[in-house]
Amino acid sequence: MAASFLFSQFMGGLTTAMFLFLIASGLSLVFGVMRVLNFAHGSFYMIGAYLAWQAMQWLHPLAAGFWPAALLAALGVALLGAIVERLLLRHLYGREELYQLLLTYALVLILGDVAKFIWGTGQLSVSTPPGLGGSIQILGTTQPLYSLFIIALGPAIAVAGWLVLNRTGAGRMVRAASYDREMLDALGADVGLIYTGMFVVSSFLAGLSGALVTPIESIVPGMDVLIIVQAFIVVVIGGMGSLWGTFWGSVIYGQVLAFGILIFPGFSLFSVFALMAVILIVRPWGLFGRPV
């Protein structure tokens, strides 16, 4: 097998991985800090994709409309996240997890129907932003510029997230909230605000990844449910609530998928699920998680 072939398979896997990291990071963050398993995270991602398309229609006269459209979509979803947290989720903290699951699952159904109602059932499409539509030659393989952009964006978000969590005052508060919510509350910190902030950041990431995926994927009803399953696998592999766990979980998922196709061509999903099963048996709390 030629080295250049293995390299392009590796790069393909890495693109998949970094997309998954963008979406799964928000899911993992909310679980780590708020102990909320947000099923609707995939729906936020889908709404981000639809909003990006909608914003593109409004900004159509501008050639480079994609970037402002993506930002608008992410902000729109962040706002949606703020509303969901303030009006709905807030009332369920400290209750059984089952209630949160029911609420976020209900949101999946509602947002799915809302999207169908507004944007219809057909597939929508966004073109690659000018400048990133081409590709370049690396080691005798053709690499799309847009994939390279995503591969660069993933680690950048991971490092930025790590810096904010570990080197800033706000990050210290968030970490404190994840360890002991009641103690932090007793010390006079506004835990409610921290939770809202976390949820908004997580929704922003979901909306942004939904918008960024539109140039290479079609926008269709049902994309919410497909992505949430993959994001869960990544978070479970890496360890619930760990940022770096999610990062490496995504990388492993992408590579296992890319090379699994070569080894078992007829069973594209087999290798990924087999990996998840093995990790759950050996380390039930994931690669980077804490035993609970």
Next chain:
Amino acid sequence: MFRRAVLALGFVGMLVAPVAASAAEPIKIGFPIPLSGPTATYGVPILKGAELAVAEINAKGGVLGRPLELLPRDSKANADEAVRLARELIIRDNVDFLAGTLTSAEAPAVSTVAKENKIVFVAPIAKTTRLTAPENLHPYIFRLSSNTDIEGKAAATLIARWTDVKRVATIAPDYAYGRDAVAAFIANLKKLRPDIEIVDQQWPKLGEPDFTAFITAQMGKKPDAVMCDLFAGDFETFSKEARPLGYFKAIDNRLVDGAEVGTVDEAQALGADYPFGIISDTYDPVVWSGNEPAAHKAYIEHLKAFTKSKYGSGWSIMGYQSIEALADGITRAGSTDEQKVAGAMLGLTFDTPVGNRTINPKTHETDSGEFWGVMVKQAAYPFAVMKNPEFLPAAAPTN
């Protein structure tokens, strides 16, 4: 007292009305088809085609002097729901005939209901060979669409024409339709060109969100040409990811897709992102660059006016045909008696805007091919258009 008299009069009127109307009582056709969910993209234009045919036939005085009445129901692309709706249409709405269904799961399920109730059922879209396989065939089922054997043969014919192609790869969704079509393609290709080697087969799942790894893996096997069966959103994602990876360039655009991405519907959805230069199929090219039949020109004008759309749809023709076939069958039988109509449909030749179709009395199918051609850019349209549509295969496949 006056009020009571009026009420009584109204009541009597209600009792009398159905009897008085029976002279021109409509012939009812139940039409279960997905009208919500992702597959509504196909279901809605198919229903529009059926509605157009009903409107045209009724404007000319109906069938046997009776108007046609279409009863559409949303099957949600779900076999259980389609069966429930078909039963309800028969028992509660007293429909005379059934037409419709979309997927290869719905059609065989509704066919069993048609068999139990001895009701003629015309399936316009489902491609699975199971629908009319000898063990499932019964007197009341008829299929107007192509099937996976026919599609596989047409795709093999097209790829076999490229005499310098030696290495062929396939990529198709991992469920019955994709598996059956690829199997038929390979069987036919082996007969036509024993020198060709199948170098790679990829099976992404239906609705796969990311095809990158499948694409690069396939490119690594260096195929000269590809047979593809991805459609709708899957095809769009696939082609958007494949193009910057140099996939289409590496195979010199020699990709044949048998899953109707040659429709104007799909071409419009992809717009300028369409992988121009590939070959695909459609039941109706709609925008016909080449010698367009006059009947087709008139049909498309009617369709555009009826649906108030600028270009129409490549799927409507199948809904249209299902009503035409039923109407001609009833006329030939001279009655709406199920057994007589079922008998009259065997060997029935009916005229459609895209040419004559004959129902094979042995298979209960029209053994229909589809229009195939290279998808090209044309200045007059903001989307890909099929160049010189060719009807393939010319004859039914011999198995």
